Amino acid sequence: MVVVSSDERKPLSGQPSDQRTRPTSPHTPVAGHGHSIPIGRIAGIPIRLHWTFWFLVALVVIVDWSAGRRAVAAGLAWIVALFASVVAHEIAHCLVARQRGARVLGIVLIPLGGLSRLESMPTEPDDELAVAIAGPLTSIALGAVLIGVALLSGQHVWPPTLFTGGWWARLGWLNMLLGAFNLLPALPMDGGRVLRASLARHRTNLEATLLAGRIARYIGVAMVVVGFVYDIWLILIGMFVLMGARAEEEAARHPPDHSDHHGHEAPGPRT
Ligand SMILES: [Zn+2]
Numbered sequence: 001m002v003v004v005s006s007d008e009r010k011p012l013s014g015q016p017s018d019q020r021t022r023p024t025s026p027h028t029p030v031a032g033h034g035h036s037i038p039i040g041r042i043a044g045i046p047i048r049l050h051w052t053f054w055f056l057v058a059l060v061v062i063v064d065w066s067a068g069r070r071a072v073a074a075g076l077a078w079i080v081a082l083f084a085s086v087v088a089h090e091i092a093h094c095l096v097a098r099q100r101g102a103r104v105l106g107i108v109l110i111p112l113g114g115l116s117r118l119e120s121m122p123t124e125p126d127d128e129l130a131v132a133i134a135g136p137l138t139s140i141a142l143g144a145v146l147i148g149v150a151l152l153s154g155q156h157v158w159p160p161t162l163f164t165g166g167w168w169a170r171l172g173w174l175n176m177l178l179g180a181f182n183l184l185p186a187l188p189m190d191g192g193r194v195l196r197a198s199l200a201r202h203r204t205n206l207e208a209t210l211l212a213g214r215i216a217r218y219i220g221v222a223m224v225v226v227g228f229v230y231d232i233w234l235i236l237i238g239m240f241v242l243m244g245a246r247a248e249e250e251a252a253r254h255p256p257d258h259s260d261h262h263g264h265e266a267p268g269p270r271t
Pocket residue numbers: 001002089093135136182190270271
């Protein structure tokens with residue numbers, strides 16, 4: 001769901017230190033090299049599991065334990081299906097980013113979703129928009145295909161449900177939700193990046209980021225408030241948005257100077 005920056009600040013090898021990409025962030029807590037294990041590679045992009053992911057696995061086992069071994073297996077299978085969907089979403093971001101000249105370091109899976117780590121991020125509005133929109137569009141397309149498969153195999157697809165009913169239908173709606181939720185215009189989520197890129201067509205990057213950041217803050221606060229009533233995950237995502245939007249604003253206020261090697265704030269995670 002999200003993309004965080006990396007701790008490497010070298011200019012892209014083989015390319016001039018250009019204006020199309022900016023080096024990305026040092027030491028984001030979730031993007032560290034040492035706290036995740038490799039689980040595979042798709043299109044040359046390494047995928048890693050962050051250590052906090054095991055809390056999610058433990059949570060599923062604990063919650064389903066009393067319902068028996070089959071319930072635990074079903075819960076874990078759902079986690080695998082969910083994160084396969086997240087990987088498809090992230091791979092789409094990464095492939096478009098790579099096509100637009102960014103160097104992709106890999107994808108890290110955390111309990112809240114996925115983080116794509118890029119050595120540099122596109123700063124041209126068109127590039128940012130293309131990279132940001134690729135994930136949600138892929139999720140929505142995948143969701144449509146899965147719901148089609150569910151229909152063909154005779155499963156009920158309406159009303160939408162994530163936790164009961166046929167697997168194809170559940171997985172289809174999950175991907176739809178993944179796409180739609182990430183389109184919320186809240187930096188650093190995909191929709192927030194699309195918004196910022198659209199605003200930046202007629203403004204400076206800083207103005208566009210500050211405006212998008214203000215909108216993100218309203219949405220982040222709303223998520224936390226609603227989360228207290230409905231769902232703890234929403235609180236976590238709201239906090240993630242608040243911190244990420246702030247990091248984006250800081251990064252826009254202090255654009256990296258290619259001529260020196262001083263650190264700069266992380267352009268925050270990105271969905
Ligand atoms: Zn995304």
